Structures are given as structure tokens and as C-alpha cells.
Amino acid sequence: MRDHEALAAFERIYRDNVGAISRFFARRCVDPQLVGDLTADTFVRAITSFATFDAARGSASSWLFGIARHTFAAHAERSVKGGDLVRRIGGRRELDSDELAELEARIDAERPGRALLDRLAELPELEREAIELVHLGGLSPKEAAEALGVPKGAMRTRLYRAMARLRAVVDDEEEARADEQV
Amino acid sequence: MSRFEDNLWAELERGHAPVLLQSVATQRRLRMRRWMGAAAGVVVLGAAAVIAPVYFGGTPPAYAVVDNPDGSVTLTIREVQRFEEATAKLRERGIPAIAVPLREGCVETGRSLKVPVAAVDFEFTAKESKITITPDGIPPDATVVLAADSGADVSIVAGGVYARDQLPGCLPVRGR
Numbered sequence: 001m002r003d004h005e006a007l008a009a010f011e012r013i014y015r016d017n018v019g020a021i022s023r024f025f026a027r028r029c030v031d032p033q034l035v036g037d038l039t040a041d042t043f044v045r046a047i048t049s050f051a052t053f054d055a056a057r058g059s060a061s062s063w064l065f066g067i068a069r070h071t072f073a074a075h076a077e078r079s080v081k082g083g084d085l086v087r088r089i090g091g092r093r094e095l096d097s098d099e100l101a102e103l104e105a106r107i108d109a110e111r112p113g114r115a116l117l118d119r120l121a122e123l124p125e126l127e128r129e130a131i132e133l134v135h136l137g138g139l140s141p142k143e144a145a146e147a148l149g150v151p152k153g154a155m156r157t158r159l160y161r162a163m164a165r166l167r168a169v170v171d172d173e174e175e176a177r178a179d180e181q182v
Numbered sequence: 183m184s185r186f187e188d189n190l191w192a193e194l195e196r197g198h199a200p201v202l203l204q205s206v207a208t209q210r211r212l213r214m215r216r217w218m219g220a221a222a223g224v225v226v227l228g229a230a231a232v233i234a235p236v237y238f239g240g241t242p243p244a245y246a247v248v249d250n251p252d253g254s255v256t257l258t259i260r261e262v263q264r265f266e267e268a269t270a271k272l273r274e275r276g277i278p279a280i281a282v283p284l285r286e287g288c289v290e291t292g293r294s295l296k297v298p299v300a301a302v303d304f305e306f307t308a309k310e311s312k313i314t315i316t317p318d319g320i321p322p323d324a325t326v327v328l329a330a331d332s333g334a335d336v337s338i339v340a341g342g343v344y345a346r347d348q349l350p351g352c353l354p355v356r357g358r
Contacts, residue, residue: 005252006206007199011191018187040190047198051205056310093193099186 010050013060014043020061020137022103024068026110027117027136032103036095038075042068058146061139065147069129119169120162127162130155247271254303254316259339262330269328277315277326283352284329284340292350295324297343302326304339311339329353 022039029035045067046053053063095103113136120128126148133144145155183191244261245268255275259268269281301319305312315326320343327350328341340353 007195007202010202011195014191014194015183015187018190022186036186036190040193043190043194044198047194048201048205050202051208095186099184099189102184102186 006050010047013046013064017061017064018043021064021068022106023110023113024065024137025072026103026107027113027132028072030107032100032107033095035103035107036099038068038071041075042071045071059143062143062146065133065137065139065143066149069147119173120166122169123162123165126150127158127165130158131162131166134159244268245271247275249275250314252316253318254314256312256314258310258312259330260310262339265328265330265339272315272326277317278320278324278346279315279326279328280349282327282329282350284331285352285354288350288352288354290350290352290354291348292327292342292344293348294342294344295321297321297324302341302343313339313341323347325349327353 018039021042022035025035025038029038042064046064049067053060113132116136117128117132120131123131129148130141130144133139133147134141137144139147141155141159142152144159145152148155150158244259244264246258247268248256248258250256255272255277257268257272259265266281269279272279297319301316303314303316305314311330313328320326323346324343325346326341327344328339329352330339342353344350
């Protein structure tokens with residue numbers, strides 16, 4: 001791949017995926033500046049490692065979601081250790097009011113997604129992430145398997161199991177609501 | 183595309199595009215070093231590719247030849263038994279390429295040529311080998327000589343650029 005082609009290829013990948021990646025963070029954070037920082041951090045990591053991206057091993061979406069997961073995990077770890085340092089470490093600029101408004105709208109739009117993640121809170125982490133990536137992130141089960149680093153067959157099993165547990169959670173909630181009404 | 187996304191792209195392009203370009207160039211040089219070493223000293227292009235004899239799910243083709251937008255041509259080979267046929271497809275596209283046997287103990291008699299860095303690029307994965315040739319980078323009096331051999335569980339793809347009037351009849355297996 002020639003140099004200019006590499007940059008153009010990365011831009012295509014960026015434009016195809018930046019919305020989904022920012023929504024991934026909007027399901028986890030309600031601070032628009034933080035959503036912007038984590039999205040930026042993900043793409044900085046991606047652009048600096050793009051030379052090693054191999055489309056034969058997986059799609060660009062699964063590659064980016066894999067980076068986003070690590071970015072969020074690193075952020076969560078830093079937060080536990082004493083505050084959110086992403087902004088300072090990454091040297092991110094402050095978003096302007098229009099950008100903040102856009103991301104606030106995105107965070108608002110992801111409210112149902114956050115509610116679903118809350119419902120899935122009791123599921124094992126990988127099952128929760130499998131459901132999120134496929135049903136909210138728009139990845140295929142194969143891409144979700146690539147992003148999570150699990151075999152495709154195992155991903156199908158996890159999705160099936162997670163959906164069954166989710167149905168059980170919903171049934172329990174409906175039952176509890178019905179009991180309250182009685 | 184939203185304002186946030188446009189601004190972030192501008193920030194990435196301004197601050198990090200040079201890193202991307204540099205790392206892509208480094209990766210290409212690493213791959214080309216294997217090729218140039220092979221072309222100068224003869225042959226083994228370095229990486230050996232393990233080619234699985236059985237495929238699960240859909241069966242990928244034994245080989246594929248793709249015309250790239252920049253004029254280069256990529257040959258992806260998965261079954262070395264079809265290597266000669268695949269190389270013929272390159273010739274059909276005007277690429278001066280031939281396949282010769284890859285043998286232990288072959289005494290290589292061809293005259294290898296140095297070619298521009300961008301002329302031939304190689305990528306190897308566990309399942310396939312990709313050879314991308316830019317026709318403009320091949321001198322008019324030269325031929326790309328390719329060879330492949332499958333052992334018990336490992337296949338080797340090798341090659342070099344040789345003077346057309348002094349082509350090798352085989353390429354030796356080296357440095358597996």
C-alpha cells in the first residue's frame with residue numbers, strides 16, 4: 001500500500017466507524033467531553049498502529065472496537081487509581097459548544113443502550129459485551145468474535161446463552177411489575 | 183459527518199498522519215528487505231507459509247489475481263499445487279512472470295537484477311501468500327521468477343527478478 005493510499009484508507013475507516021465508536025463510549029459515559037476524549041484516544045491509537053492492521057485477520061470495525069474496549073478499560077483503571085487523566089495524558093483539546101451539543105445528543109440517544117447494559121449487568125462480561133457489540137454496535141457475530149478475541153463458535157454459544165439470560169431478566173422484571181400492580 | 187467528527191479527523195490528520203505514513207513505509211521496507219535479499223542472493227523470500235490442506239466453511243479459491251487501482255497486480259496463492267497456473271494468469275495481465283521448480287540443491291544459474299523497492303511486495307500469513315507486482319517497476323529486460331514447493335506441512339514461496347536472457351531453470355530452497 002502506498003503512503004497516500006494508506007492515509008486515504010484510514011480516513012475511510014475513520015469515517016465509516018467514528019459514529020459507532022463514539023456511541024460505544026456514549027453508552028458508558030454521560031460527560032460529552034469524556035466521550036469525545038475517549039473517541040479521540042481510540043483513533044489516535046488506531047492511526048499510530050494502522051500499519052500493522054491486517055484486513056485478512058479481521059474487519060476494520062472489529063479492530064476498532066477492540067481498541068475502543070482497551071481504551072475504555074485503561075480509562076476505567078486510571079479512574080480507579082485516582083481520577084480521570086485521559087484529557088491531560090492525551091493532551092486533548094476542549095470541545096467547543098457545538099461539538100459538546102452533538103455529543104450530548106448522542107449520549108441522550110444512547111439512553112436505551114445504557115438501560116440494556118444495566119439489565120445485562122449480572123451477565124459475565126464477555127456475554128454482555130457480545131450482546132452489545134452485535135445488537136447495539138452493529139457488528140456481525142464473526143466481527144464481535146474478532147473484537148473480543150474469542151473463537152467464532154464460542155461467540156455463537158455466548159450470544160445464545162446471553163440472549164436466553166436476557167429474556168429471563170426481562171421476564172422477571174415483567175413478573176415483578178405485574179406483582180406490583182396486583 | 184458531524185462537526186465533532188470533522189474536527190477530530192482534522193486533528194488526527196494534522197497531528198498523526200506523519201506517524202502513519204512513517205510506520206507504513208517502515209513496514210513496507212521490512213517486507214521489501216526480504217524481497218531484495220532474495221533477489222540479490224537468490225531466492226527464498228523469507229517467510230514460509232503454512233497452507234492448510236482442508237478448509238472449513240466456504241472453500242476459498244486456490245489462487246486469485248486482482249488488478250489494483252494503482253496498476254499493480256496482486257496474486258494470492260493458497261494452494262501451491264496451482265502455482266504454475268496462477269503465474270500464467272499474471273502473464274495474461276502483461277506481467278513478465280514465470281514459475282520454476284523450487285528444489286533442494288538446485289544450482290541457480292540465472293542473473294538476478296536489483297529492482298525498485300516498490301516493484302514487488304510480499305505478504306505472508308498462515309493461510310496464504312500475497313505477491314503484489316507493479317509492472318512499471320519491472321525493467322523491460324527482466325522477468326519475475328517465482329517458485330513454490332509444499333512440504334509435509336509447510337509451503338515455501340520464493341522468487342526474484344532476473345535478466346530475461348539469463349533465467350534460472352530452478353530456484354534453490356534456502357533458509358526455511
